[in-house]
Amino acid sequence: MPDQAQRKDxxxxxxxxxxxxxxxFSKHGVENVSMHQIAKAANVGQGTIYRRYANKGGLCMxxxxxxxxxxxxxxxxxxxxxxxKPAKERLQTLLKEHIHFLGTHVALIETIHNFMTCMGKKRLL
Structure with missing residues (x-):
């Protein structure tokens, strides 16, 4: 039972x-929020947040x-x-939804991309 309680916690x-x-992120923007601010606002230690998410890119992912x-x-x-409905109508609707999704989440996508690019450069060094 302790394992279930720990997993729930x-x-x-x-x-x-x-x-x-x-x-x-909604209030300040992705780029303006640090992992430290997130940990503080969530009332958890920085170690707790970093054990779950290695960096902001992982959190955004x-x-x-x-x-x-x-x-x-x-x-x-x-x-x-x-x-x-006609296939063309369904396709147009889905494309609009996916473009809206990408536009809405562009800051998360950019942060993930920047992290991955940075990690790739470090591996090359």
Whole structure:
């Protein structure tokens, strides 16, 4: 039983970090929020946040992953209910939704890209 309680606590902490991060990013912008600020606002130690997310890029990846899963479910539901619509109309709708998704999450995507680019350069050195 202690393992289940620990996992529940760990999941709650991770969820708190993600919710806090989303709120801070929305208020201040991704580039203006540090891992230290996130840890402080989520009432967790910096070690706790870094054990879960090695850096802000990893944290952004987790946030984007959750949002992508939601978009994927929304896409599947749309395709299921719109089977009778012409293929061109369905494709246009999905393209608009995906472009909106990318535009809405561009700051997360840029942060992930910057992190990956930086890590790639370090590996080359």
């Amino acid at each position: 760990a999941n709650e902490i991770s969820e708190s970090i993600l919710q806090t991060t989303e709120a801070l 987790e946030l984007l992953h959750e949002q992508f899963n939601l978009m994927q479910a929304k896409t599947a539901a749309y395709l299921e209910k719109s089977q009778s």
